[in-house]
Amino acid sequence: MTAAVVAVDVGGTTVKASVVDDRGLPRHHRTAPSAGGTDTVAVVRSLVESLRGAAVADGLDVLAAGVVTPGLVDAETGRVAYASNLGWRDLDLRAALEGPLGLPVSVGHDVRAAGRAERHLGAARGADDFVLLQLGTGIAAAVVTGGALVSGAGSAAGEAGHMPVYPDGEPCPCGKRGCLEAYAAGAAVLRRYLAAGGAEVNTARGVVARLGADPVADRVWGEAVTALAFGVSTLTMLLDPALVVLGGGLALAGDALLEPVERAMADLLVWRDAPPIRLSTLGTAAGQWGAALEAFALTPHAGCVESWTRPATPVA
Numbered sequence: 001m002t003a004a005v006v007a008v009d010v011g012g013t014t015v016k017a018s019v020v021d022d023r024g025l026p027r028h029h030r031t032a033p034s035a036g037g038t039d040t041v042a043v044v045r046s047l048v049e050s051l052r053g054a055a056v057a058d059g060l061d062v063l064a065a066g067v068v069t070p071g072l073v074d075a076e077t078g079r080v081a082y083a084s085n086l087g088w089r090d091l092d093l094r095a096a097l098e099g100p101l102g103l104p105v106s107v108g109h110d111v112r113a114a115g116r117a118e119r120h121l122g123a124a125r126g127a128d129d130f131v132l133l134q135l136g137t138g139i140a141a142a143v144v145t146g147g148a149l150v151s152g153a154g155s156a157a158g159e160a161g162h163m164p165v166y167p168d169g170e171p172c173p174c175g176k177r178g179c180l181e182a183y184a185a186g187a188a189v190l191r192r193y194l195a196a197g198g199a200e201v202n203t204a205r206g207v208v209a210r211l212g213a214d215p216v217a218d219r220v221w222g223e224a225v226t227a228l229a230f231g232v233s234t235l236t237m238l239l240d241p242a243l244v245v246l247g248g249g250l251a252l253a254g255d256a257l258l259e260p261v262e263r264a265m266a267d268l269l270v271w272r273d274a275p276p277i278r279l280s281t282l283g284t285a286a287g288q289w290g291a292a293l294e295a296f297a298l299t300p301h302a303g304c305v306e307s308w309t310r311p312a313t314p315v316a
């Protein structure tokens with residue numbers, strides 16, 4: 001039988017899960033709504049169980065599961081100290097999954113796992129010093145420096161979304177004002193556009209689609225880009241990365257994001273060159289690819305990931 005793992009990305013609204021085989025090929029995929037609180041743990045368990053059934057029918061032997069979540073996640077202990085969007089506090093996620101599933105389970109942080117995947121398979125392949133900035137509903141970073149993925153003393157490294165960019169600026173869901181996330185996260189772009197009297201759209205990509213034809217969209221997007229450039233320039237001065245990767249849903253805006261951020265960065269970093277800025281090549285599947293890498297590390301087939309090439313078929 002071919003070895004495989006189940007890779008799970010737990011989000012605030014959706015849980016995404018895929019079977020990935022030892023050649024790095026995604027074989028089955030399922031999603032389910034996050035149920036909230038400990039019910040979300042049951043959703044993860046049932047997705048892993050149903051995918052394991054599908055994998056066996058396909059001649060695959062599922063040897064481990066990898067689960068990544070937002071929040072304060074300790075990959076060593078498998079505990080989630082706090083995840084606001086999931087309603088989790090001091091949850092021993094690994095124990096809650098390993099016992100009932102009878103499988104080894106890795107527990108990781110979604111954005112750090114995405115950084116691991118971008119380094120192994122994606123836009124930062126082989127880079128020892130880079131920052132991945134995930135621009136989703138919120139914003140968080142994976143920092144790799146000297147080849148090491150930085151977790152911090154309390155597993156809270158990379159919360160770049162709450163770096164202040166405009167003191168006394170827009171209120172942020174964290175309770176402070178002027179955070180990067182309050183301007184440049186997908187949810188913020190949409191909220192600010194609608195608050196400024198924009199047209200009826202229901203996603204940040206809807207705002208992006210109106211660029212060039214809608215002055216409100218142009219202004220709100222311009223302010224998001226400026227805030228993002230402040231954030232990236234701060235990270236650049238602190239860490240001197242070889243490159244910065246922009247990922248998450250907002251990075252699907254492509255050149256509409258990349259080009260103005262590059263221009264703004266060149267203006268902000270007058271005394272040094274800006275690092276190259278690239279768009280994620282794994283897109284919103286990066287967290288799941290990271291979960292697959294972390295899960296295979298628990299199996300006797302850990303070395304198989306070395307031969308993986310850039311996924312031809314992204315995990316959805």
Ligand SMILES: [Zn+2]
Pocket residue numbers: 161162172173174175176179181
């Ligand atoms: Zn904040």
